[in-house]
Amino acid sequence: MEHRVLLVREWDQQMSGSGCCGRLGGVNHELGEESTYAHNRSEMERMGEVYRALKAELFDEDVEFAVVDPRNAIWLVPNILRDAVRRGLPAREILRSVRDGVSQGAIIVDGRVLFSGRIPKPEEAVAAVRSELGVA
């Protein structure tokens, strides 16, 4: 793929470093866990709208889409760095990308952070990503 778009948001029950002995795996609706992760669900669904809109609008472009949990820093940080360096962004902007990219609701296109901290509306995200990729 020529381009990569990263959408950063938490998975509802993704646990880190200790989930092993205290998880049933996935949200168990019958056990009432749905309400426990209501805040995550709302973000997942909003980012899901963005994801679907981007995939629908850019289906004929050479773009890889990935949804990443911000706790997965071991993958996220090196790959934001790699994309940004490959694109030739200046050092200061690379650092800014890492700082803002590992964030709830971040949308990153080839190492450059377009949104961070808030999930945009789908049409807003599509327009910004199109513009960043130089697609009409």
Add this chain to the structure above:
Amino acid sequence: MPAIVVALAVFVAFFLGYRYYSKYLAERVYALDKDFVTPAREFEDGVDYVPTNKHILFGHHFTSVAGAAPIVGPAIAVFWGWLPALLWVTLGTIFASGAHDFGSIVVSARHRAQNMGTLTQSIINPRSRTLFLVIIFFLLTLVNAVFSIVIGTLFINNPGAVIPSAAVIPIAIVLGQVFYRLRMGIVVPTTIALVLLYAMIPVGQAFPVTVDPIANALGTDPLVVWVLLIFTYIWFAARLPVWVLLQPRDYINSYQLFVALGVIFLGVAVGFNTIEAPAIRTDLPEGSPFWFPFLFITIACGAISGFHSLVSSGTTSKQLANETDARYIGYMGSLGEGSLALASILACTAGLGAAAVWQENYADFATASAGGVGYFVEGVSTFVGNLGIPAGIGAIFISVVIITFAGTSLDTSVRLQRYVIQEIGQIIRVRLLARNLTLAATLAVLISIGLTLFPGGEVGEFAFGRLWRLFGTTNQLTAGLALTVIALWVFMRGRNPLAPIVPLVFLLTMTTWALFIQLGEFWQDDRLLFVIDAIIFVLALWLIVEAIAAFNRVRRQRRGEQAPAEER
């Protein structure tokens, strides 16, 4: 024997296991199909079902399955010498855990990403769903009991760890506000949080906290006081929304996991510490449990853990982009967990100094069980010392890592336990229990406190080694249930199911054998654990009956399908 040589040998074995055995599983047993449309692709919605790059998904999966349990089991099990523990961790990881974790993802992906509870119902039979819930109930209760003792013991052994461990709570709460309310980035605040946390280590060292005065005033053991304090904290913590404390603490944990793994293996590589413990212990004290079968339930996580099947089937399978990725994600996740167990074995056999110290620490099984986690901390502080970090600081550092992992396990486990209790309330039609979350949480905590404090004869005698073995048996039974599901699915597809059946038969044999021996042991002096052991023993027999019946059913079905074909 230099620890680094052992570590390298295990890593070579892991590499060969991945290179050859997982390939065999992928091609001949699970028959992965690169063209199979995974649930992530079939139901792709960007919310629950998202086709995900295998390297990203490995990060999600591994940080979900890694925890404190693969550290504790091996730290106790080296009591029988380092070689049996090392062999079980290595072979268990390659042949049992690899097949189990990898297979759980594949079977779930082939069944619309259903979780293991639902899979037991649909592949074995509806009764097995009840069996699954009962095993989970005991598993969660035992998790609460053993991890509260682990935390309390670490506080007593390393009073310097109390302040930094307590500091994690306000730090995580502030992080939660920063992430979820202020919507700021995560790298800088988490790094600051880690720096703040590690800055509290010398503070903790300068101001150690003990509960001895309270224990003396109450006329009880300090561990009793710690256990009660821990459960009081957990009762409050489990009532908070998850974003306030539990989830922000995950960020700290995910960073700590990699810091700790890096520091331990770097310390081993730099220090050239030699293993001073015997390879196989021949001078077992009288009355000690024999390694066969107890080794295989003492080390559950780290060799094979049933909990992984729950993680693999519930979340990971929904993100699987290609079926062939399951090999990398599931099998490599097992190898990562095995590496944690390896670190524990090395710390407790090469990090404690002279052989005489090891002999003293592992004088008998009760001492080994009670002190295992402490010896791991001591060993790691030696490895950390190889990097120029003072041993005292290193000991507090690794204690804090284990305590934050175990604390999160407890928090999550009590939350789940209260839901299970509510579910039971619905089944037995006790509306108050089914509807009142506070009552369910209180009951979950009280049951766990009871199981923590009462075994051993009197309140606070603590039977950690026994509780740990029971925890191991329930974890292995969960793995047995998952392996039954995997083996049946493989058999139904007309493939050779030996790869999941061999670890299944082995685990069920070791578990039931150990439970049977323990019945006699507990009957003598611990009626509470006798009852629990008896219930788990019945659950194990129930599982064996269900597994045999299910295999016979599938065999009859296959014969029925073959017969008309032959007649034609």
